[in-house]
C-alpha cells in the first residue's frame with residue numbers, strides 16, 4: 001500500500017449578480033465567482049489536489065472550459081467524476097484539508113453544510129475533512145473583495161498491485 005499527497009490551488013474573480021458556491025454549498029452574498037462552471041474554487045482546489053496525488057492531468061485538461069458540456073455545471077458533479085476515476089484505479093481518499101481565503105462573506109456558519117456536502121463525495125468522515133476560512137486582512141485583490149482563493153491538500157491511499 002502506498003500513501004500519496006496532493007496539493008491544489010485555485011482562485012476565481014468575484015462578480016456581482018452571480019450565485020456564490022463554495023464547498024458545494026450556495027452561499028448568500030451579493031456577488032459570486034466567475035467561471036465556466038459554478039466557479040466553486042474550493043471544489044476546484046480539492047479536485048486538483050486529488051488529481052495531483054494520482055499523477056493525473058489537472059482540472060483544466062480534464063474538463064476544458066472550451067467544452068460546452070461543462071458550461072454552468074456544478075463543480076460537485078466534477079468532483080464525483082474525479083473520485084470515481086480514482087476509485088476505479090484502486091485509490092481512496094484518506095483525508096483532506098482546505099483553506100479558503102475570502103475577505104467576504106463570513107463563512108463560519110457554512111462549514112458544517114460544506115462538510116455535509118463534500119464528505120460523502122470524498123468518502124470520508126467529518127473528522128477527515130478540514131475546512132478553514134480566513135480573510136486576507138484587507139490586502140490585495142482578495143482583500144478588496146475582487147476574488148476568492150483556495151488551497152487544498154489530500155492524502156490518497158493506493159492499493160498495492162495496481163495495474164498501470
Ligand SMILES: [Zn+2]
Pocket residue numbers: 010011012035039040041044
Ligand atoms: Zn476554478
